[in-house]
Amino acid sequence: MSSEKPLSFQGLILKLHDYWSRQGCVILQPHDVEVGAGTLHPATVLRALGPKPWRAAYVQPSRRPADGRYGENPNRLQHYYQYQVILKPNPDDLQDLYLGSLEAIGLDTRLHDIRFVEDDWENPTVGAWGLGWEVWCDGMEVTQYTYFQQVGGVDVWPVAGELTYGLERLAMYLQGVDHFTDLAFNDPDGPAPMTYGDVFLENERQQSTANFDGYDVATLKRQFEDMEIQVPRLLAMQGPQGQAIVLPAYDHVLKASHLFNLMDARGAIAVAERQSYIGRIRDLTKMCAEAWVANEGGNG
Amino acid sequence: MPQLLLELFSEEIPARMQAQAARDLERMARERLAEQGFLPEAMTAFAGPRRLTLVIEGLPEAQADRTEERKGPRVGSPEKAMEGFLRSTGLTLDQLVDQDGVWFARIERKGRPTPEIIAEMVEAIVRNFPWPKSMTWGRGTLRWVRPLKRIVCLFDGAVVPFAIDGIESGDVTEGHRFMGVAKPFRVKDFDSYRDGLAAHFVVLDPEERKARIIDAARTLCFARNLELVEDEGLLAEVSGLAEWPTPVLGDMDPAFLDLPPEVIRTSMRTHQKYFAVRDPATGGLAPHFITVANIQAADGGAAIAAGNAKVLSARLSDARFFWDEDRKLKLEDRLEKLKGVTFHAKLGTLSERVGRITDLARRLAPLVGADPEAAAQAARLAKADLVTGMVGEFPELQGLMGGYYATAEGLPASVAAAIRDHYKPQGPGDDLPAGPEGAALALADKFDSLTGFFGIDEKPTGSRDPYALRRSALGVIRIVLEGQIRLPLREIAGDDLLAFFADRLKVLLRDQGKRHDLVDAVFALGDDDLVRIVARVEALNGFLTTEDGANLLAGYKRATNILRAEEKKGAMPSGPAVAMAGAPTAELALVQALSSAEPAVAGALLQEDFVAAMQALSGLRGPVDAFFEDVLVNAEDPAERDNRLRLLIQVRDAMGRVADFSLVTG
Numbered sequence: 001m002s003s004e005k006p007l008s009f010q011g012l013i014l015k016l017h018d019y020w021s022r023q024g025c026v027i028l029q030p031h032d033v034e035v036g037a038g039t040l041h042p043a044t045v046l047r048a049l050g051p052k053p054w055r056a057a058y059v060q061p062s063r064r065p066a067d068g069r070y071g072e073n074p075n076r077l078q079h080y081y082q083y084q085v086i087l088k089p090n091p092d093d094l095q096d097l098y099l100g101s102l103e104a105i106g107l108d109t110r111l112h113d114i115r116f117v118e119d120d121w122e123n124p125t126v127g128a129w130g131l132g133w134e135v136w137c138d139g140m141e142v143t144q145y146t147y148f149q150q151v152g153g154v155d156v157w158p159v160a161g162e163l164t165y166g167l168e169r170l171a172m173y174l175q176g177v178d179h180f181t182d183l184a185f186n187d188p189d190g191p192a193p194m195t196y197g198d199v200f201l202e203n204e205r206q207q208s209t210a211n212f213d214g215y216d217v218a219t220l221k222r223q224f225e226d227m228e229i230q231v232p233r234l235l236a237m238q239g240p241q242g243q244a245i246v247l248p249a250y251d252h253v254l255k256a257s258h259l260f261n262l263m264d265a266r267g268a269i270a271v272a273e274r275q276s277y278i279g280r281i282r283d284l285t286k287m288c289a290e291a292w293v294a295n296e297g298g299n300g
Numbered sequence: 301m302p303q304l305l306l307e308l309f310s311e312e313i314p315a316r317m318q319a320q321a322a323r324d325l326e327r328m329a330r331e332r333l334a335e336q337g338f339l340p341e342a343m344t345a346f347a348g349p350r351r352l353t354l355v356i357e358g359l360p361e362a363q364a365d366r367t368e369e370r371k372g373p374r375v376g377s378p379e380k381a382m383e384g385f386l387r388s389t390g391l392t393l394d395q396l397v398d399q400d401g402v403w404f405a406r407i408e409r410k411g412r413p414t415p416e417i418i419a420e421m422v423e424a425i426v427r428n429f430p431w432p433k434s435m436t437w438g439r440g441t442l443r444w445v446r447p448l449k450r451i452v453c454l455f456d457g458a459v460v461p462f463a464i465d466g467i468e469s470g471d472v473t474e475g476h477r478f479m480g481v482a483k484p485f486r487v488k489d490f491d492s493y494r495d496g497l498a499a500h501f502v503v504l505d506p507e508e509r510k511a512r513i514i515d516a517a518r519t520l521c522f523a524r525n526l527e528l529v530e531d532e533g534l535l536a537e538v539s540g541l542a543e544w545p546t547p548v549l550g551d552m553d554p555a556f557l558d559l560p561p562e563v564i565r566t567s568m569r570t571h572q573k574y575f576a577v578r579d580p581a582t583g584g585l586a587p588h589f590i591t592v593a594n595i596q597a598a599d600g601g602a603a604i605a606a607g608n609a610k611v612l613s614a615r616l617s618d619a620r621f622f623w624d625e626d627r628k629l630k631l632e633d634r635l636e637k638l639k640g641v642t643f644h645a646k647l648g649t650l651s652e653r654v655g656r657i658t659d660l661a662r663r664l665a666p667l668v669g670a671d672p673e674a675a676a677q678a679a680r681l682a683k684a685d686l687v688t689g690m691v692g693e694f695p696e697l698q699g700l701m702g703g704y705y706a707t708a709e710g711l712p713a714s715v716a717a718a719i720r721d722h723y724k725p726q727g728p729g730d731d732l733p734a735g736p737e738g739a740a741l742a743l744a745d746k747f748d749s750l751t752g753f754f755g756i757d758e759k760p761t762g763s764r765d766p767y768a769l770r771r772s773a774l775g776v777i778r779i780v781l782e783g784q785i786r787l788p789l790r791e792i793a794g795d796d797l798l799a800f801f802a803d804r805l806k807v808l809l810r811d812q813g814k815r816h817d818l819v820d821a822v823f824a825l826g827d828d829d830l831v832r833i834v835a836r837v838e839a840l841n842g843f844l845t846t847e848d849g850a851n852l853l854a855g856y857k858r859a860t861n862i863l864r865a866e867e868k869k870g871a872m873p874s875g876p877a878v879a880m881a882g883a884p885t886a887e888l889a890l891v892q893a894l895s896s897a898e899p900a901v902a903g904a905l906l907q908e909d910f911v912a913a914m915q916a917l918s919g920l921r922g923p924v925d926a927f928f929e930d931v932l933v934n935a936e937d938p939a940e941r942d943n944r945l946r947l948l949i950q951v952r953d954a955m956g957r958v959a960d961f962s963l964v965t966g
Contacts, residue, residue, distance in 0.1 A: 073621070074614065074617065075614060089437075089438045089439050090437055090438055091438075092438065092447075092449075095311055099477075109478045109595075110478055110479075110595065110597065110598060111597050111598060111599060111603045111604075112597075112603060112604065112607065113548075113591075113593035113594055113595055113597070113604045113607075113608075114477075114478070114594070115541055115542070115594055116311070116312035116349075117312075117315075117541060117573075118312075118314035118315065118316070120433065130435070131433060131434075131435040131445075131446065132446075133312060137607065138603070138604050138606075138607025138608050138610075138611065139572050139573075139574075139591055139607065139608040139611040139612070140607065140610075140611040147435055147437050147446075147447070149435055149436070157436065157439075158438060158439045159435075159436055159437045159438055159439075161437075173607070173610075176610075178610070178613075178614075270640055
């Protein structure tokens with residue numbers, strides 16, 4: 001790290017916002033439906049498709065119910081933040097832009113070992129894949145870097161470049177702390193210093209309890225089916241300009257997906273059922289992806 | 301003669317694909333140049349994290365002129381045929397040659413300048429490169445493993461001009477991403493290219509990168525009185541991840557050393573790509589690691605070492621969490637969970653598989669000298685570690701962790717060892733399971749997958765063997781042979797699998813330098829006892845290298861040829877030959893020799909003393925030779941003829957009890 005004071009958690013977000021804003025990105029706010037990863041925000045999954053250029057950056061709270069550890073594990077949380085950047089088409093110098101963002105948050109690339117290690121990203125629940133790397137800083141994965149090739153089973157062209165920073169891990173690295181609860185959330189020398197633990201530890205405890213032991217499985221299952229029904233129903237409708245009603249339909253795919261994750265955390269998904277649930281979500285996503293592309297006036 | 305330098309510069313190429321990419325680049329260039337009549341003096345290809353490079357020495361400046369001869373219609377063919385031929389060759393009638401009534405055209409092809417051919421070659425290579433996975437980027441349509449950024453293409457010092465999907469060839473490349481000035485620079489030939497890269501902190505040659513890593517890592521260890529745990533696979537991988545590989549020694553919290561060493565090494569290797577380090581005094585792991593960085597940092601790598609140590613600590617904390625949690629639950633108590641895990645859609649759950657393996661292990665135990673109950677207990681628990689946290693995280697530790705957990709809960713050592721070893725041997729270099737219970741369980745595990753997958757017709761075909769059945773069969777063979785285990789293979793495996801085992805055994809023996817025709821000759825007897833089969837093959841191998849053996853084989857072939865010819869004519873005589881009054885000496889001698897060889901062979905076979913059986917046969921060699929020398933089989937007297945045929949039948953049958961000599965070649 002440089003000799004300057006490391007960034008606080010929110011300072012890190014502000015720096016990334018500033019940096020990507022200067023690269024022409026729309027700085028969005030988080031999507032208001034629970035998602036398992038920043039990629040699932042419609043600003044990435046849907047906007048990656050179709051011919052129109054698009055640049056956006058945003059923070060997305062991500063929920064992975066099964067990953068909860070009641071706040072006890074130093075770096076596993078069931079609710080955490082991803083910083084997501086999408087640039088479509090990917091600029092030629094995307095790697096350099098990305099490395100610029102590391103410099104901007106205080107990582108000196110002459111002092112730290114930055115490497116691009118093969119990691120081909122795929123997300124079977126949304127029928128998406130791409131080629132790229134995990135970016136390592138001194139042996140720690142700090143970013144997932146992907147050139148999207150398909151989303152919802154539809155080819156992505158022009159190709160979108162996607163960056164996902166794991167914010168807690170990155171901040172822990174920058175601040176040199178070993179447990180997420182010790183992260184300085186705001187300025188530790190400011191008038192009202194707060195740690196990440198002050199802000200979120202209680203949430204981890206309560207949510208972990210609910211995730212593992214709380215929810216009624218039969219209700220979750222029914223809710224999943226309720227969400228599932230809405231998708232084709234909405235997609236069959238037409239908006240005022242004759243477009244398919246994709247965005248609301250996709251929100252229901254996300255809700256179904258989250259309900260699946262909750263059932264999974266409750267240990268309620270048998271191995272044999274698992275593939276079938278994933279297949280159902282993928283099919284719903286595919287329907288949305290195709291409707292989106294049709295709305296956008298075709299692909300590529 | 302001029303040199304070609306080609307560099308395809310891209311974003312980071314996956315380490316595992318680099319070596320093959322270099323081979324493919326060289327092969328594709330060689331094939332395309334050969335098509336154009338070029339035979340370069342030398343070609344070398346290099347692959348690294350961001351570039352594929354090819355240097356070709358000794359290309360001519362232009363292709364040689366070539367004459368192509370084409371056969372046309374016969375002289376006097378219809379006008380139309382002639383017109384077509386002239387049009388296709390671009391010649392006129394007076395330029396054709398009449399050769400024995402057929403028109404021939406000699407077309408002179410002017411050799412093209414080499415750069416023109418190179419430009420086409422590079423485009424063809426780039427557009428058809430066999431990457432295992434490729435992608436498009438931006439608004440382009442070109443496919444490459446990751447975005448392709450630059451092409452250097454110099455022939456005899458000059459740029460070969462072309463463009464592929466908007467990427468123009470040139471003479472500019474880039475050095476290290478972070479070190480030096482990091483500005484593109486110009487090159488003029490291979491020497492200036494390689495030196496320029498070195499000056500810009502890029503080691504071009506992967507072998508040189510490996511040597512650099514090993515040298516520096518050993519030096520770091522030496523200075524701290526430590527020993528590097530060498531690892532070829534890891535070395536190959538990390539040498540593909542850094543253009544300026546720089547080993548850095550980091551520290552690990554010694555408190556983690558109470559974890560099983562395999563867990564530490566696996567965590568280091570698979571997650572972090574670190575080399576482990578040994579304490580030469582104890583031979584155990586030392587609380588350090590070596591990471592291979594891509595930069596030589598200004599602080600001597602202090603920040604890199606500290607950062608990596610922190611990451612390793614987090615990884616090992618996770619491993620410790622699994623280690624502690626997993627030991628809270630007995631293996632026995634995990635069995636219920638195996639009911640929910642599908643082994644294969646058509647072969648049921650893991651729990652069902654465990655049931656089959658348990659029965660089989662109990663059945664096999666007496667054959668390998670194991671305690672049936674211990675073998676069955678080990679079998680019941682063998683797959684329980686698949687639902688532990690540690691094996692979920694590190695699948696390659698399956699078996700091993702089960703062994704550790706079994707020991708931790710106080711199960712008998714033989715049970716723990718059998719669980720630990722039951723996937724063994726994993727390859728030709730791997731150890732066999734220790735102890736008879738281990739052998740029983742390892743055999744049961746392998747037989748269950750072999751019979752299971754053969755039963756649902758999932759047999760290996762060609763290069764496809766998704767369930768590693770060949771490896772399983774070879775494992776069975778090694779356990780059986782090295783342990784001298786006598787198994788009724790046909791009864792356990794069935795005829796279909798028996799043939800598969802025969803094939804595997806043939807491969808194994810061939811690799812040991814044995815003749816595969818001998819394996820065929822022995823298998824043809826229908827035996828299913830691998831130990832006996834191999835003993836027979838070895839005795840046969842020894843026998844056939846003796847003069848007696850080689851001559852007797854010749855005699856056998858002669859005898860069977862005669863018999864085959866006679867069998868076509870009609871019914872053959874039966875019963876043993878007799879010493880006929882007035883018969884030639886050689887005939888009487890063979891009758892005599894057979895009467896002593898036959899019981900000797902039978903006796904030796906009963907004892908499974910195949911060397912002795914062969915020796916008994918070798919007593920036939922002299923009499924058989926003399927018989928063919930002096931006696932005419934096809935005698936005029938039918939009684940004499942029949943007696944002699946009976947003798948030959950007896951020779952064939954006596955030998956046939958030892959092996960099917962008709963399958964022995966040469």
